[in-house]
Amino acid sequence: MNTFSLGLVVITYLLVIAYLGYVGFKNTKTANDYLLGGREIHPFVMAISYGATFISTSAIIGFGGVAGVYGMGLIWLTVLNIFIGVFIAFVFFGRRTRKMGHNLDAHTFPEFLGNRFQSKKIQMFSGGIIFLAMPLYAAVVLVGGARFIESIFEIDFSIALTFFSLVIAAYVIAGGLKGVMYTDALQGGIMFLSLFFLLAMTYFKLGGVSGAHEALTNMANLVPEPLQAKGHQGWTAFPRMGSAWWWVLTTNIILGVGIGVLAQPQLVVxxxxxxxxxxxxxxxLIGGIFIFVVTGFIYTVGALSNLYFFQQTGKLAIEVGQGNVDLIIPEYLNAAMPEWFVYLFMLALLSAGMSTLSSQFHTMGTAIGRDLFENLFRGKTLNSMLISRIGIVVAILVSIVIGYNLPIGIVARGTAIFFGICAAAFLPAYFGGLYWKGATRAGAQWSMLAGLLGSAFMLAMVHQSEAAPLGICQAIFGKDFLIDQFPWMIIDPIMIALPLSTLVMIGVSMMTQKVEPKHLDVCLKGIR
Amino acid sequence: MWGINDPSIYLGYLLAVLSLLLCVWYGAKNWNNGRETDEQEIREDEAWELKDEQLKEQL
Structure with missing residues (x-):
């Protein structure tokens, strides 16, 4: 570690951030000023901050590392990230959500669902799910940042996590930077350019595009025996169809996260x-380009890191990461890139993590205050804002505690679990609310319940990766997971829970009382 | 081609590029479309935004 170059990069970065914060602060002082000062949000800022919210440390560290193990097949996640996470999300969900949300005076995702189906129960239930499940997602974003600090500064993981957690807590409790829009755009911009540099440098070091790919293809015989047996065919090939490796990659990583993004509360808002x-x-347009570059490039670099490490050390990426997937990308950057670049990348990555975490903690705070408690104690004098603030502090603490206790290599899996729960519990009700006049309150309620219980059952009883360490199935049935017939124990819970909640949504809606046409008129006002 | 032999990896990269082009085409085509023109709707949107800002500020 070169203290001078680190100091120089950090000081320059902080000065720019402080300047942008000052510009933002000068432009927006109060809510009223906000309107007077012009409501124009530049599409670049909107797209980058949306992108940064679902990309952050999770995609770079977590899924980039997964590409270091599974190889270039991860590019299919980029396809879904762009096609579903940007195109479908913005065009088919975004426009209607915006208009309907305004029509219903909804300011949070649970409030949107609750007002659409005229059910406080739905709002409270959604708020509860978010408050209980989201700390896992926040924890893995924290862990992603901490792994980077651990690797770059060669310090103990718990020290890195403590440091990053303290910075995040101070940032969120102070209310986030006033000029967050501008700083988001700066982080996004640095990230975007960094990925170009990273990919170009990687190919340059490894002998050009074709040369690097060819050399990596030729390494297929180096795949460890147990992984070959599971279907791994090398880092430039998709796993053998129907093999264990194939099921994990397609259902747990690609579909779970690719679809789950549609029902993310902090993105819907x-x-x-x-x-x-x-x-x-x-x-x-901007989001499509951003996601293509950030995810497509890091997944490619993740796969190619095997070649670099093998040439330099004779080891595979996962061996260099000492079995921890989340250390592959930080170790690669540290080993292969110039020092100034590593520091700049780290700052952009950690700041992106900060804004992601900030929006996650605010979502959890409003979920418990505005969505749950305000409705639970209706009519009583209750300061829901205070509850929200306490909720934010509790969420931060819980996330940190979870972060300390998670197993290694968890960033991508933790993200996928949260995305899966959200998709199963919320997506049918959300989509039905937007597009289906026949969707009923009871349909939405039962669908959400089925999605949540379906996910919980699959995680606790069927899906091996969670069921075995949780130990609930072992305690009740005396075995690690309920169905030991391949491939049930490795299929992602979303593959069962989402179709279940969709069927329940359709079935119950067809049998129960329809929403009043007058309310539907309010919901759909101005939607063309 | 380009040192990769597995067609499913090609297909993945191809679809990623096609998805990107779809986003670029759609965004460019509609770059100036979709702006609110109805006075009533603009006022309603502003009222919603004002409340949202106030809620955030209180928090």
């Missing part, structure tokens, strides 16, 4: 805060 559909249209 972003649709409501844009000024018009024009901003959403523009964000499709």
């Amino acid at each position: 972003r649709f409501m805060t844009v000024k018009s559909n024009r901003e959403l249209n523009r964000a499709v």
